[in-house]
Amino acid sequence: MFSWFVSDRGKGQASTIRVGKDGFDITFRRGYGSYTVRGYHLFMLKKVEKEFNIPSLFTRKFRGIPFSILYDFEDERIYLVSIGVRREVVESIFAGVEGLEFEYLFECLDEEIEPRTLWRYVAFPLPQEFYDYSDISSERALFLQSKIYYNPENLADIYNAMRGRKAKMLVSFVPASEEELERERELYEGEAELKEPMELRRKERKVSRLVLLSNVLASMFTTTPVTDLSKGAVYSTEKVERVGEKKNLERRHIARTIVGMCNLAKFTNDAIFRVSFIGYGENSDLLEMHFRSKFPCLKEPVSVTEELTYGIPQGGGDVMSGLFASNFIYFPKKYGEEKSLKGNQQ
Numbered sequence: 001m002f003s004w005f006v007s008d009r010g011k012g013q014a015s016t017i018r019v020g021k022d023g024f025d026i027t028f029r030r031g032y033g034s035y036t037v038r039g040y041h042l043f044m045l046k047k048v049e050k051e052f053n054i055p056s057l058f059t060r061k062f063r064g065i066p067f068s069i070l071y072d073f074e075d076e077r078i079y080l081v082s083i084g085v086r087r088e089v090v091e092s093i094f095a096g097v098e099g100l101e102f103e104y105l106f107e108c109l110d111e112e113i114e115p116r117t118l119w120r121y122v123a124f125p126l127p128q129e130f131y132d133y134s135d136i137s138s139e140r141a142l143f144l145q146s147k148i149y150y151n152p153e154n155l156a157d158i159y160n161a162m163r164g165r166k167a168k169m170l171v172s173f174v175p176a177s178e179e180e181l182e183r184e185r186e187l188y189e190g191e192a193e194l195k196e197p198m199e200l201r202r203k204e205r206k207v208s209r210l211v212l213l214s215n216v217l218a219s220m221f222t223t224t225p226v227t228d229l230s231k232g233a234v235y236s237t238e239k240v241e242r243v244g245e246k247k248n249l250e251r252r253h254i255a256r257t258i259v260g261m262c263n264l265a266k267f268t269n270d271a272i273f274r275v276s277f278i279g280y281g282e283n284s285d286l287l288e289m290h291f292r293s294k295f296p297c298l299k300e301p302v303s304v305t306e307e308l309t310y311g312i313p314q315g316g317g318d319v320m321s322g323l324f325a326s327n328f329i330y331f332p333k334k335y336g337e338e339k340s341l342k343g344n345q346q
Contacts, residue, residue, distance in 0.1 A: 276317030
């Protein structure tokens with residue numbers, strides 16, 4: 001046990017850790033200034049006995065709580081960091097999920113990170129099939145939409161492919177406001193309601209990263225580039241022509257998915273987060289390849305900070321409902337049983 005710890009990695013970065021009223025309080029110094037993150041708690045996943053219904057039992061209960069999940073593929077460990085809430089609050093969330101067991105660790109995730117291996121993305125879990133998003137007012141909407149939107153297989157494939165590899169992935173969930181989600185809905189509403197092919201002329205406009213991401217998704221269905229990420233802008237096609245019905249339908253699918261996500265979040269009083277992904281480690285290039293193959297995503301700049309080395313939820317990311325965000329949480333079925341069997345054999 002310890003009451004304080006000082007870390008100094010140069011470049012004017014340093015931090016002090018103290019045992020606070022509830023959890024650790026970590027003070028970060030930047031030059032002559034400083035600020036403190038209070039209520040740091042670290043948990044390690046111990047056991048998953050059966051398939052976990054994440055959308056209704058996890059992200060919704062973490063509404064308003066900043067948290068991050070760290071996948072340590074080399075040691076086959078999964079950690080959860082929360083800040084700003086009492087330890088009992090987080091443990092009550094775990095207790096409400098049958099067959100899920102976390103162990104509280106009286107320590108912090110203080111580690112060295114090699115800057116050259118770092119990467120950061122925002123991503124969007126687009127359903128692969130077309131659905132009618134107008135029927136979200138029925139009593140069975142939440143259950144059906146969970147089945148539509150939540151697909152654990154993508155992260156399961158990444159986890160299984162990376163097991164034993166020297167790489168880690170931090171997924172950050174930072175609470176966002178209803179106003180932020182509403183702004184995203186307004187950006188897509190017009191295109192979602194489009195019925196007929198429309199004429200497009202070359203026109204530049206500044207947009208959000210989620211709009212850029214949507215256009216990356218759309219470009220996956222076409223041969224015409226629709227993004228210029230270096231300028232943070234999106235362009236329509238240079239030629240004045242009618243968009244083919246297939247292209248128009250696919251773009252409407254993307255827009256309707258995002259509008260449907262926003263409407264459903266409001267209807268069900270769902271949690272709202274900004275989600276981002278950071279990978280690092282000797283085999284982070286392999287992890288990046290698997291990640292990009294599973295999710296349409298945009299790469300962003302990233303640098304090592306003291307906050308990152310503790311696994312603290314990172315700012316930025318793109319806004320999405322808790323139901324969508326749950327696609328980026330994966331707890332392997334029967335997790336922990338293999339380690340128990342190995343221990344018994346020894």
